[in-house]
Amino acid sequence: VIEPSRSAWRSPIVLVPKPDGTTRFCIDYRELNKVAQFDAYPMPRADVLVDHLGSARYLSALDLTKGYWQVPVRPADREKTAFATPRGLFQFKKMPFGLHGAAATFQRLVIEPSRSAWRSPIVLVPKPDGTTRFCIDYRELNKVAQFDAYPMPRADVLVDHLGSARYLSALDLTKGYWQVPVRPADREKTAFATPRGLFQFKKMPFGLHGAAATFQRLEQVSVVMCLDLGDPGPINFSQPHLPHKVGVI
Numbered sequence: 412v413i414e415p416s417r418s419a420w421r422s423p424i425v426l427v428p429k430p431d432g433t434t435r436f437c438i439d440y441r442e443l444n445k446v447a448q449f450d451a452y453p454m455p456r457a458d459v460l461v462d463h464l465g466s467a468r469y470l471s472a473l474d475l476t477k478g479y480w481q482v483p484v485r486p487a488d489r490e491k492t493a494f495a496t497p498r499g500l501f502q503f504k505k506m507p508f509g510l511h512g513a514a515a516t517f518q519r520l521v522i523e524p525s526r527s528a529w530r531s532p533i534v535l536v537p538k539p540d541g542t543t544r545f546c547i548d549y550r551e552l553n554k555v556a557q558f559d560a561y562p563m564p565r566a567d568v569l570v571d572h573l574g575s576a577r578y579l580s581a582l583d584l585t586k587g588y589w590q591v592p593v594r595p596a597d598r599e600k601t602a603f604a605t606p607r608g609l610f611q612f613k614k615m616p617f618g619l620h621g622a623a624a625t626f627q628r629l630e631q632v633s634v635v636m637c638l639d640l641g642d643p644g645p646i647n648f649s650q651p652h653l654p655h656k657v658g659v660i
Contacts, residue, residue: 412480412590416502418490438494440509447491450512469535471545479513481589481614482506482520505590521589525611527599547603549618556600559621561628588626591615 422443427435464470484492484503492503492510506513531552536544573579593601593612601612601619615622 412505413501413503414489416490416493416500418493418500418502420491420493421500422492422494424494424496438492438507438509440492440507440511443491444509444511447510447512450515469543471535471543477584477586478521478589479508479517480505481586482517483592521614522610522612523598525599525602525609527602527609527611529600529602530609531601531603533603533605547616547618549601549616549620552600553618553620556619556621559624559628561624563623563627584630587630588617588622589614591626591629 420443423439425437425439427437429435482505484506489502489504492507493500494502506516529552532548534546534548536546538544591614593615598611598613601616602609603611615625
């Protein structure tokens with residue numbers, strides 16, 4: 412998501428209190444936004460969306476938490492996202508919050524129209540809270556797709572690694588799969604049918620039998636490379652704790 416920077420740009424960080432008593436880490440990109448090119452891609456209007464629903468009986472919602480961090484920043488533009496911390500200067504490899512063109516950029520990404528010969532059906536699954544989960548049935552694709560045998564961590568081993576640590580941190584990896592790009596040659600295999608046509612994923616979707624292993628490999632290798640660790644298991648940190656978390660992110 413981020414990397415060390417030698418940029419001539421530098422935006423300040425801002426710690427904003429949240430209603431639940433925790434703190435939100437923000438970056439003040441107002442000066443950058445004054446000179447950055449604006450993305451005029453149209454955003455959907457709420458009244459138009461409501462009209463489209465009509466008399467539909469079933470409605471679905473997709474949770475796109477951390478969706479911006481699924482969008483890579485062009486290498487030449489990463490230095491412009493630089494921000495200062497007590498540990499030094501960092502810049503984003505994934506699209507950060509706060510850029511005035513970020514919402515429009517995200518609106519056009521994640522999936523794309525498809526002309527694939529593959530087609531998996533969509534399935535609407537009732538959730539315990541009464542809403543509906545939008546899923547794609549990839550069972551037929553999984554029968555012929557290559558399986559990734561990368562080992563998944565065992566819960567008991569993870570607990571043993573924690574030992575007598577006094578400080579523990581959790582990173583919210585909600586929608587982490589959508590931070591992993593699908594190789595262009597393989598995107599057509601993720602195609603799914605909708606009433607609006609055929610679409611395929613540009614980011615790794617849920618439901619592929621190798622997705623969990625692919626994400627686990629990416630997560631563990633990234634942590635080991637970032638912190639120069641020999642063991643990719645849980646990280647037992649002493650104080651100061653926050654700088655280590657920044658390093659992982």
